[in-house]
Amino acid sequence: MKLSEHFKILAESQVYILGNEFEYGYIINKKIYSKIYLGSSCGDPTLGIIDQKEQWALLLGHTSYLWTPIETFKLSEIHSTCEEIFEWPYSAKQINDFEVEILEDPWSDNPGIYIINVKEKSVKRIRDFKKLEVPFDDKLNIEW
Secondary structure, three states: OOOOOOEEEEEEOOOEEEEEEOOEEEEEEOOOOEEEEEEEOOOOOOEEEEOOOOOOEEEEOOOOEEEOOOOEEEHHHHOOOOOOOOOOEEEEEEOOOOEEEEEEOOOOOOOEEEEEEOOOOEEEEEEEOOOOOOOOOOOOOOOO
16 A cells, blocks of 8 residues: 555554544555555654554544544544543554553643553543743653
8 A cells, every 4th residue: 555645653553553644644454455544634644653552543633532443532532521622632552452641741730640541441531730931842851
């Protein structure tokens, strides 16, 4: 399968490619050449994670999506019981089979660190993060 010149790869595994074409997110199964539309975002998605066991994927941006082989969820719909949700994810890391930590834009007014549990389909703010007072740099390696 040939990807469009506008397709930006955010994550790749043996079986899947997760990425976007402008504000539209997709996951592609490389073995059977199928492209699944995940949804759209206000602006381009910024991050992607494919589970190490390839059981789920997260497409993260102003609007974020959780994909499993069975279904796709918009995170804003599955976390409706949460008081707060990240709006501009800056960095993400998988911490175990079902959890991902997200660092929200550290230049925003109230940055924080969130945990997504994909098994429970939950999002929770776990702690605050000190707002950065240096000029914005999307290549900055931030310890968190």
